[in-house]
Amino acid sequence: MRRAIGVMMAVLVCGCGSRKEETTGGGERQPVIGVSLLNLANEFIVTLNVEMKKQAEESGVRLIVNDAQRSAERQVQQVETFIAQKVDAIVLNPCEVEASSPAVAKAIEAGIPIVNVNSETRTAPTAFVGSRDEESARLAMEYIADRLDGKGGILMMHGYMGQAAQIKRDAGAREVLEKHPDLKLLAAQTAEWDRAKAVTLMENWLQAHGDKIDAVFAQNDEMAMGALLAIEQAGKKDRIVVVGVDAIADALKAVKDGRLDATVFQDAAGQGRGAVEVALRLIRGEAVDKETYIPFKLVTRENISEFLTDGAAE
Amino acid sequence: MGAGRSDVACAIFGLAPADSGDILVHGHRVSIRHPRDAIELGIGMVTEDRKGHGIVPDMAVGHNATLAGLRAYCRGPVVRHASEEAAVAGTIREYAIKTDGARQAVSQLSGGNQQKVVIARALLPAPDIVILDEPTRGIDIGAKAEVHAIVAELTCRGKAVILVSSELPELLALCDRVLVMRQGTVTAELDPKQTTQAQILEYAIPI
Amino acid sequence: MPYQSDTGLVRQRLSACANQLGIVLALIVVCTVLANRSPGFLTYANLTNVVRQISINGILAVGVTFVLLTGGVDLSLGSLVALTGVVVAHLAHPGDFPLIVPVAAGILAGACCGAVNGITIAWGGVPPFIATLGMMTVARGLALVLSGGRPVSNMSPQMARIAGDVGPIPIPALILAVVSVAAWWTLRNLRLGRYVFAVGGNENAARAAGISVRRVKLFAYTVCGALAGLAGVVLAARITTGQPNAGIAYELDAIAAVVIGGTSLSGGIGGVGGTVLGALLMGVIGNGLDLLNVSSYYQQITKGLIIVGAVWFDRWHRKQ
Numbered sequence: 001m002r003r004a005i006g007v008m009m010a011v012l013v014c015g016c017g018s019r020k021e022e023t024t025g026g027g028e029r030q031p032v033i034g035v036s037l038l039n040l041a042n043e044f045i046v047t048l049n050v051e052m053k054k055q056a057e058e059s060g061v062r063l064i065v066n067d068a069q070r071s072a073e074r075q076v077q078q079v080e081t082f083i084a085q086k087v088d089a090i091v092l093n094p095c096e097v098e099a100s101s102p103a104v105a106k107a108i109e110a111g112i113p114i115v116n117v118n119s120e121t122r123t124a125p126t127a128f129v130g131s132r133d134e135e136s137a138r139l140a141m142e143y144i145a146d147r148l149d150g151k152g153g154i155l156m157m158h159g160y161m162g163q164a165a166q167i168k169r170d171a172g173a174r175e176v177l178e179k180h181p182d183l184k185l186l187a188a189q190t191a192e193w194d195r196a197k198a199v200t201l202m203e204n205w206l207q208a209h210g211d212k213i214d215a216v217f218a219q220n221d222e223m224a225m226g227a228l229l230a231i232e233q234a235g236k237k238d239r240i241v242v243v244g245v246d247a248i249a250d251a252l253k254a255v256k257d258g259r260l261d262a263t264v265f266q267d268a269a270g271q272g273r274g275a276v277e278v279a280l281r282l283i284r285g286e287a288v289d290k291e292t293y294i295p296f297k298l299v300t301r302e303n304i305s306e307f308l309t310d311g312a313a314e
Numbered sequence: 315m316g317a318g319r320s321d322v323a324c325a326i327f328g329l330a331p332a333d334s335g336d337i338l339v340h341g342h343r344v345s346i347r348h349p350r351d352a353i354e355l356g357i358g359m360v361t362e363d364r365k366g367h368g369i370v371p372d373m374a375v376g377h378n379a380t381l382a383g384l385r386a387y388c389r390g391p392v393v394r395h396a397s398e399e400a401a402v403a404g405t406i407r408e409y410a411i412k413t414d415g416a417r418q419a420v421s422q423l424s425g426g427n428q429q430k431v432v433i434a435r436a437l438l439p440a441p442d443i444v445i446l447d448e449p450t451r452g453i454d455i456g457a458k459a460e461v462h463a464i465v466a467e468l469t470c471r472g473k474a475v476i477l478v479s480s481e482l483p484e485l486l487a488l489c490d491r492v493l494v495m496r497q498g499t500v501t502a503e504l505d506p507k508q509t510t511q512a513q514i515l516e517y518a519i520p521i
Numbered sequence: 522m523p524y525q526s527d528t529g530l531v532r533q534r535l536s537a538c539a540n541q542l543g544i545v546l547a548l549i550v551v552c553t554v555l556a557n558r559s560p561g562f563l564t565y566a567n568l569t570n571v572v573r574q575i576s577i578n579g580i581l582a583v584g585v586t587f588v589l590l591t592g593g594v595d596l597s598l599g600s601l602v603a604l605t606g607v608v609v610a611h612l613a614h615p616g617d618f619p620l621i622v623p624v625a626a627g628i629l630a631g632a633c634c635g636a637v638n639g640i641t642i643a644w645g646g647v648p649p650f651i652a653t654l655g656m657m658t659v660a661r662g663l664a665l666v667l668s669g670g671r672p673v674s675n676m677s678p679q680m681a682r683i684a685g686d687v688g689p690i691p692i693p694a695l696i697l698a699v700v701s702v703a704a705w706w707t708l709r710n711l712r713l714g715r716y717v718f719a720v721g722g723n724e725n726a727a728r729a730a731g732i733s734v735r736r737v738k739l740f741a742y743t744v745c746g747a748l749a750g751l752a753g754v755v756l757a758a759r760i761t762t763g764q765p766n767a768g769i770a771y772e773l774d775a776i777a778a779v780v781i782g783g784t785s786l787s788g789g790i791g792g793v794g795g796t797v798l799g800a801l802l803m804g805v806i807g808n809g810l811d812l813l814n815v816s817s818y819y820q821q822i823t824k825g826l827i828i829v830g831a832v833w834f835d836r837w838h839r840k841q
Contacts, residue, residue: 040665040670041665041670041765041766042670042766043670043671043672046669046670046671161817161818187814189811189814189816189817190817194766194767195672195760195762195764195767196756196759196760196764196767199759199760200574200807200811201811203570203573203574204567204570204808204811204812205811207561207562207564207566207567207570207812208559208561208811208812208814210561222672225760225761225762226760229759229760229761233685248672249671249674250672250674250762253674327729329728329729348728348731348733349728349729349730349731350731350732350733352731353731354731359729361729366725366726367725367726367728367729368726368729369723369726370718370719370722370723370726370727370789371722371723371789372722372785372789372790373718373719373722373789377715377718377719381715381719381726381727381730381732382730382731384712384715385712388712391711391712391713392710392711392712393710393711393712393715395710435730
């Protein structure tokens with residue numbers, strides 16, 4: 001009995017001790033960064049989170065990670081809590097351009113550096129690390145234009161209407177369409193970033209447009225995979241080019257297997273690590289670029305091997 | 315009347331919990347915690363409120379009638395419709411239930427006929443003990459007479475009938491024994507042949 | 522038979538059929554309009570698509586019919602579809618287990634969650650809205666935990682085959698047909714089925730007739746959960762992954778199909794036939810609007826208006 005108590009006390013003391021070490025490592029207080037993420041039920045954001053944690057560990061920074069679960073209101077509350085906790089910096093993965101802006105404003109007012117990652121807000125943050133969504137769509141559509149020799153019928157699958165990514169990818173795609181007058185947009189509809197909805201939509205599109213379809217551009221890989229399933233089931237894959245965005249593991253495998261024609265790699269590691277690095281520099285009072293753009297990369301069968309090692313490591 | 319008669323009746327039938335006391339059936343103490351227990355012990359009940367515990371309004375007349383004794387028309391878990399329909403036809407005849415057919419929704423029947431369906435339901439499992447709580451309240455004279463005839467027939471066949479009623483003429487006419495309750499306790503046991511309405515009231519009305 | 526009038530019986534039968542009249546009418550009208558405006562609608566391939574596409578919602582709707590008939594509701598359907606899909610996907614990697622294992626596991630997982638709902642509601646006395654709302658969030662969370670927030674991929678081709686065709690007929694549609702017939706048979710021919718209607722029609726009367734209301738509710742919610750599990754199996758096969766985010770708002774579509782089909786939200790009236798018709802109507806509308814390339818904003822408005830319209834007509838007609 002006494003031995004059991006002794007063991008328990010030892011465990012408790014060790015537990016308390018290790019927590020103290022975290023905050024006093026090396027005599028200087030460990031910087032604390034508050035992170036509010038859009039939605040941890042989204043694969044890309046999950047990767048973003050993982051990369052941020054890795055960078056934080058390597059740089060000796062402590063992260064407090066909150067999930068806003070797609071609610072801008074909850075995001076503002078989370079930032080308010082960070083401010084009250086007196087964190088050293090905040091990394092914000094905004095839910096919405098307008099509705100998440102108050103969070104940014106409050107942080108700046110409180111004098112806490114705030115870095116936006118991946119998406120924008122109307123209120124300008126201290127710094128931004130992300131990618132230009134228009135670029136991803138441009139890369140995808142240029143690839144399609146190339147494959148079709150500038151001529152053919154195209155279908156576009158949108159994400160949730162009104163979200164920043166959807167608006168920008170739509171804009172980027174249309175830019176390319178304007179440059180190639182013989183590329184015809186047969187239809188554009190939303191499948192809400194959802195694979196199941198994309199399957200149904202593609203089935204119905206195959207009915208409506210039949211052989212006029214030469215390519216499908218889906219604004220994210222989940223929808224591209226869904227479209228792919230429908231096209232394969234209808235036995236029309238050899239006639240239709242399918243391209244997505246994000247380079248999720250499933251998509252990379254599909255490119256490697258020769259099923260998906262191309263996807264666009266959104267560098268979650270680059271964005272996540274970049275955001276933490278920038279935040280750390282701001283804490284230390286060093287100079288940073290106001291905007292850091294991490295480039296997208298087109299992924300096709302030719303260069304798939306570069307990306308697979310990243311994908312496999314997840 | 316707030317004397318607690320319905321409470322006692324419901325407690326015997328398992329519809330309401332009993333605070334204390336024992337129930338003895340044929341001399342044996344039994345535990346009744348759910349109407350199913352009561353029905354299995356051969357007790358049937360027609361409650362005071364037709365709409366509350368009585369009819370399932372949108373369900374067919376036939377299905378309402380067999381609800382308490384459906385097992386008898388089943389092989390295992392499966393209902394044998396032919397035997398059920400035969401029993402229902404017989405029941406409708408026996409109780410003279412005025413309906414457009416066994417499939418008519420019971421909510422479309424008159425109050426008196428609805429009451430007959432509820433009585434039929436209670437009696438279909440052939441219980442030895444039948445509790446009737448205000449069975450003639452709110453129904454027309456013709457149906458009332460028919461209910462009295464049913465009670466008489468039951469006693470004729472040797473069944474035990476517990477009739478809860480506020481209609482004193484009814485009690486004096488039908489019963490062999492009258493128990494009067496006041497505020498939760500039995501205040502008197504009277505012989506109807508030697509008692510008047512005034513006497514019953516004396517024991518019933520709170521002081 | 523002195524107390525059964527023949528005209529009365531005929532009127533009964535017509536009335537029962539006419540209960541579905543509003544929905545059938547709407548279905549005919551919509552199909553006619555679509556066939557007119559879109560050449561691709563009345564083709565065999567498209568109609569097969571429609572039937573395939575309504576399968577998942579149809580299976581969910583048949584399941585929740587049981588719950589609605591008892592006067593309850595189940596908001597957790599979508600989350601159960603996601604959870605069971607994740608479970609199935611984990612067990613359906615190539616070469617892992619024979620097909621029956623992931624399929625049975627999915628249905629079982631759904632049934633367990635349904636049983637938990639039933640126990641919470643029938644024994645705990647928690648209102649169905651709250652109990653199933655709780656399950657909705659718990660199951661979604663479990664799905665995220667079991668999948669790490671990412672789709673579970675690498676599904677064996679045999680598993681994916683479940684969403685394919687056998688000859689000209691889509692397998693999911695076959696599953697829906699079998700489920701519908703089994704459910705219809707249960708409600709009509711099993712004692713428990715009769716009790717479901719009694720509990721929904723008047724719980725107190727059911728109890729007074731000796732029916733164990735609790736057990737009947739447990740039965741209804743467990744069946745509903747099991748069918749949600751089956752729907753999860755079909756969905757996972759259709760998208761070849763187990764997605765923790767799948768199924769969002771599926772319960773609303775399922776309940777809409779049931780209500781359109783004539784089952785009353787207060788319980789006691791309705792059935793499987795109407796449910797299937799309701800699911801069909803909703804599927805046809807969605808398919809048609811896609812074929813006509815109607816923008817998704819207008820699709821939502823149209824869908825909502827048709828649903829309310831069909832139910833309004835049905836209620837009005839019932840009062841006649």
